[in-house]
Amino acid sequence: MTDGDAVPGRMAAAAPRPIVLDCDPGHDDALAIMLAAGDPRVDLLGVTTVAGNQTVEKTTHNACAVATVAGLTGLDVAAGCDRPLLRELTTAPGIHGASGMDGPPPVAPSVHPVQGHAVDFLIGKVMEAPGEVTIVATAPLTNVALALRREPAIATAVREVVIMGGAFGRGNVTPAAEFNIFVDPEAAAIVFGAPWPVTMMGLDVTHQATCTRETQARIGAIGSPVATFATQLIDYFRSTYRREQSMEDPPVHDACAVAYVADPSLFNVRPALVEIETKGERTSGMTVTTFMPEGASARHHVGTSLRREAFWDAVIRAIAALGSV
Ligand code: BDR
Ligand code: CA
Secondary structure: OOOOOOOOOOOOOOOOEEEEEEEOOOHHHHHHHHHHHHOOOEEEEEEEEOOOOOOHHHHHHHHHHHHHHOOOOOOOEEEOOOOOOOOOOOOOHHHHOOOOOOOOOOOOOOOOOOOOOHHHHHHHHHHHOOOOOEEEEOOOOHHHHHHHHHOOOHHHHOOEEEEEOOOOOOOOOOOOEOHHHHHOHHHHHHHHHOOOOEEEEOHHHHOOOEOOHHHHHHHHOOOOHHHHHHHHHHHHHHHHHHHHHOOOOOEOHHHHHHHHHHOHHHEEEEEEEEEEOOOOOOOOOEEEEEEOOOOOOOOEEEEEEEOHHHHHHHHHHHHHHOOOO
């Protein structure tokens, strides 16, 4: 029997979905890496990093640190852009600390970045397997926009782009804008303006993915080094979300974008047109969302709700699988 033959009476498991995760770790980016690496429905081809929550040097170090703690010794990490396309970099030390991933004791990574730029890494992975690779972006969209400019063919070769960013409701940096889009609105305008399918997991849905103390205890109960690391991240994230955003429990925004690839049925999404405000004096970075009727053919889809319990079950299963993958 070949791999492709179905066992009679049993559903063939779908092949894992190949992704490149473009991120700026970042507490919730770290959880996104763990989910992507530990969930068997996702094939993590590599991690690309960009300036956002902290400088690209720090976010790259942090990605390598997560890979090290999670035992992902073969993971490719490629460093990318050190600033937005046109603007000065805004970082988020109030939420993520001076290191970009404050909380756990410092890690000396044994995983190191690969040679070459994240933009070329992204292009290479998409063009190697036309129609198969999904780009999951959980950071300012600078790398993704530049990849599109450098190799426009990725617009038709990519399977899908899934981003954590934006909101159809209120922002978190300003009343209008969410952090990832606020930092590089010109890049976001390029990404949302391109002829490829984009699914946006914005604050409206990621604020439903909060990590309660009960959920955190389930992660801690796994007992492995990576699970302990995750709980240390969540402790810090809880303290800053309470102080800066008046939220009782921290939302692990970025894991939502990976979870959508692993299991789209965890989310409700609606067809929409998303346009980026780049000029507004007070609204720069706003994701202006026009919903379309259910079933309409649309290039953009926007997450509206999450099955929270099932989402956390998936994240916890993935963290538990790390170290044994
Ligand atoms: C987004 O901003 C960053 O601080 C988080 O990592 C997430 O990607 C939430 O607005
Ligand atoms: Ca992020």
